[in-house]
Amino acid sequence: SDGDISFMSQSGAFITAVLDWAAERDVGFKDIVSLGNKAVLDESDFVAEWGDDPDTDVILGYLEDINDGSSFVQTAREVTQETPIVLVKSGRTDAGASAAASHTGAMAGSERAYEAGLDKAGTLRVESVQELFDYAQILAGQPLPDGDEIAIVTNAGGPGVMTTDAVGDSDLQLAQFGDETFSRLREEMPDEANIYNPVDIIGDAPAERFETALETVLADDNVSMAVVVACPTAVLSFEELSERVVEQQERFEKPVAATLMGGKSVDAGANVLSEAGVPNYFDPARAVGSLDALRRYREIRATEYEEPTTFDVDRERAREILESGARRGSNRLGVEAMELLDAYGIPTPQGDVVSSPVEAEAIAEEIGDDVVMKIVSPDILHKSDIGGVEVGVPVEDVRDTYEDLVVRARNYQEDATILGVQVQEMVDLDNGVETILGMNRDPQFGPLLLFGLGGIFVEVLEDNTVSVAPVSETEAKGMLDDIDSAPLLRGARGRDPVDEATLVETIQRLSQLVTDFPAIVELDINPLVATPDGVQAVDLRLTLDQEKL
Known part of the structure; x- marks a missing residue:
């Protein structure tokens, strides 16, 4: 169906799978592109194209590698100021890293390079296909929060605790309500309800009690976003609940995510939410993770390059x-x-590389204190292992130490190229x-x-x-x-x-x-x-x- 999400993938099979998945859940796409072997156009071209397209609200990608990292970084950086880019990057292996000569060398072509590159590009990196679409739904449907404080409204204690744990695992915080919010909740909710965040309006809550609680917390300036977690009960109509959630979200223009926990009974309500762009997730942790993605994207947009x-x-x-x-x-x-x-x-x-004991002594005298001396040879990488480094050498021992270092290096490797000895001040x-x-x-x-x-x-x-x-x-x-x-x-x-x-x-x-x-x-x-x-x-x-x- 038509939608506001554009999607590119380097795997054809993956596209087929995604289309099946999307059809089942009625997720619509604007464009879908298989990048294949990227003969003519690559990921940067599509990012630029969709960045200019007013009908694309979110760009999604499944990438195995990136052709030209620096052009991707530049293009994506500009586009993410207006349009979020969410990527699954496959292939987290670091083969070949062990062959590198330096400590830093172990990073080449590796996972860490992609992480740093995609980070600099301002993209949201996700671990799974589920997260890819969870994020897509909320980014396409909800406004960005102006802070990190979240309110939870639920009719069941257990799921409320699960949601609170998920907030603890994210970079969001549980909102601290203002006095007015507390007094209104105290007035409107039954005595057994918990009016502190997470707000537990207990199991006999009909849709209107949910609405009152949601309206009260969204009206609080300390609340930047909310999640509504509802378990099926005899008195609750998911469809009616969904209509009321949509109304309050539109009234306060703060991001809201829902977790309707149920099987078939959820369908009518889920449709109402989805029509209005309010995402619904079976698992409260996914709802919280998606609200956290809005926070992450807000930070990306606020980054001044x-x-x-x-x-x-x-x-x-x-x-x-x-x-x-x-x-x-x-x-x-x-x-x-x-x-x-x-x-x-x-x-x-202070110091220098010298090629004779006499020069070594002259440098040490110039430094005027005990020195460090190291053999200088491109063939000997780990100098200290072969006794190629002496620390705290007094000026009078510098000439002898020079000879010692050269002898040790020759004993270790007869044909080593020796460029001299470095004499350096102690740090x-x-x-x-x-x-x-x-x-x-x-x-x-x-x-x-x-x-x-x-x-x-x-x-x-x-x-x-x-x-x-x-x-x-x-x-x-x-x-x-x-x-x-x-x-x-x-x-x-x-x-x-x-x-x-x-x-x-x-x-x-x-x-x-x-x-x-x-x-x-x-x-x-x-x-x-x-x-x-x-x-x-x-x-x-x-x-x-x-x-x-």
Whole structure:
């Protein structure tokens, strides 16, 4: 039948199944498209087309992959300001991730890239076909709520508790009623009723008692939306109830969802609701989940997309460093490329890579304190495992330590390319938090930034978040909020909070670097030490695609 939902799918079989499902439930579609092998038009083209179509209220999609992630993100971002896009994305496997060279590399082409990309695109991601259509119905039929507070009206205690639990699992809150609401409910409801949210108007409630309760809670400014949960009783006509629910929804223009719990007895009422665009779900958890989708979509529409900041950097110097690395014939660069970060204004500790004991001593004297020394070799990835790192070396031991490090590296691998030894000032880890900042270039979405807890905890805790570059300041701040260890950065356990502004700026500067140089395929700064006084990039690893230089 005709409808206001347009639907695209990369699976033909899936479309047939959906058409059967829709016919059974009288769900109407505006357009249905099988994307097939996407020879000419792809998902972005249809999103753009339906975004301009006044008759399409909701865009649904079943996607297995996305052709051009960045064009999809740009197109969808504009369209979702007017028309919600709800997607089921299949294929949650991370095959091939283990072959990656860096920590960040494990994300390529993965589930996380899609999550970050679809998030940036402003789409609502769902887990199942049922959710896809649950969301479609409510987004097409109901207004957006102006807050997150929900009222529950029910004639049965048990389903009321189920609904309350579902609210607890969502990002909605149970509304706190105002005094006027309480006094009116006290007056109008029987003594055994529960007038607190969830409002239980008990089993002998006819349709009009439901109506009075619903009208009273919707009139309360503390209530942004409501769900009506009704079990069949001898005194209740579902059809009459539905007519009254529709009237009150239209009067207050707040979103309402219904849960009519019953078999055939529900049909007449469900039709009344569906004609008016009030969704009805057999399970109260689905009703709450769908109202939560309205909240999510409201947040998407309220998101203001800012342009990423452009910093004043030394692009030419950065290019020279990458090219000289490539000339050495290695596609993997380490701390010898630290100046790359300097060129983009990312703070690094004082120090340098040197090729003789005498030069090492000169750098240590310049630093004027104990130093850290590391062997620099593209062939030796895990330097500390082979004794290739010495910490707290006093100036007088620097020459001997230089010789020791080279000998250890040769013993470990005779033909290893040794570019020298890095001599670096010690970074105060006691006062700081070790984080990781990295990038991996995803085949669909391009550069994917990763930020999280770093140092030795990277593999153990796996506390990190990803975002598609380039990122704006707000998105970079959001990355800090997204990790579980955010309190560590903000001064948990009596520590001083780290310099968050510089950390946010460093994420943006790395975003600019990897956007400027498509030749950088992967990059890890681990650790990036954040202290109350700023940040310092202590170690660097990156992989180049030389053909793109």
